[in-house]
Amino acid sequence: MTFVGKILVILIMAFSLVFLGVSTVVFTTATNWKAKSEDLTKKTNELKKSLDSAKSQLALAENQLKTAQDEHKKQIAEKDKKIGDLAKQTQDAEGEMAQARSALEVAQNNAKVSLAEATARKGEIDVLNETLAKAQTQANEFNTQNIELKDNIRILERSKATAEQNAKDLRSFNGRAIAYLRQKGIPIENIDNLDPDKVPPAVEGVVKELNLTKRSMEITIGSDDGLRPGQELYVFRIQPRAEYIGKIKIITVYPDKAVADVIGNTVNGKKVQEGDIVSSTFFNAR
Secondary structure: OOHHHHHHHHHHHHHHHHHHHHHHHHHHHOOOHHHHHHHHHHHHHHHHHHHHHHHHHHHHHHHHHHHHHHHHHHHHHHHHHHHHHHHHHHHHHHHHHHHHHHHHHHHHHHHHHHHHHHHHHHHHHHHHHHHHHHHHHHHHHHHHHHHHHHHHHHHHHHHHHHHHHHHHHHHHHHHHHHHHHHHOOOOHHHHHHOOOOOOOOOOEEEEEEEOOOOOEEEEOOOHHHOOOOOOEEEEEEOOOOOEEEEEEEEEEEOOOOEEEEEEOOOHHHOOOOOOOEEEOOOOOOO
């Protein structure tokens, strides 16, 4: 039984109780039965009308209830369909999420491997760059050394040419000096037999400074080299060509220098110059 039917039964029972009460009152008061009967009939008819109206309203309410139930079922069906669609979409989304997670894990693993490889490659590249920098530095150093060696070779070649020319000039000078000594009657083999005090040790120095007359000078060798006053040295000039200038005599000695004077006349009247070589050996080995 529906809710509206239950209401209708309750109304009928209520009307019956009312009718029973009215009947009881009529019988107990001993009034006019006909009038009461008509009154009750009237009331009964009114109650019937009310009941019919209530039935009509109940039928209308049942129709409305059925319509509402149908609409509710329809809405429930639609909602169930939506729920099913949403469940399917959720399931599809979960499947896609699972695939995405799997792809993400694969991508993360690949990224880790790639990062490790990139780190290793970077380390190798850093080592290669460092090696390349060192190689470039060495190459630059080698190029610099090569340039310096080429310059030194050119300098040595020029020095060699100069030395060869000096040797040629010295050989020529040697011949002329020997001829000169022979002309003066000085035997070459007797040079070592001269007074030891006047024979200097094997030394070689340079004219450092001259006085105004160019006859007195300061040389770069002294007592530490074995020089003593009275010893004589030969003066040579190498540039621009090798030539003999003359002789000097030691006047005063100091540990690292000495003062000397020109002896007699120089060759062809040439003046001693700063930078000329002074040596105890007549034939300069240069």
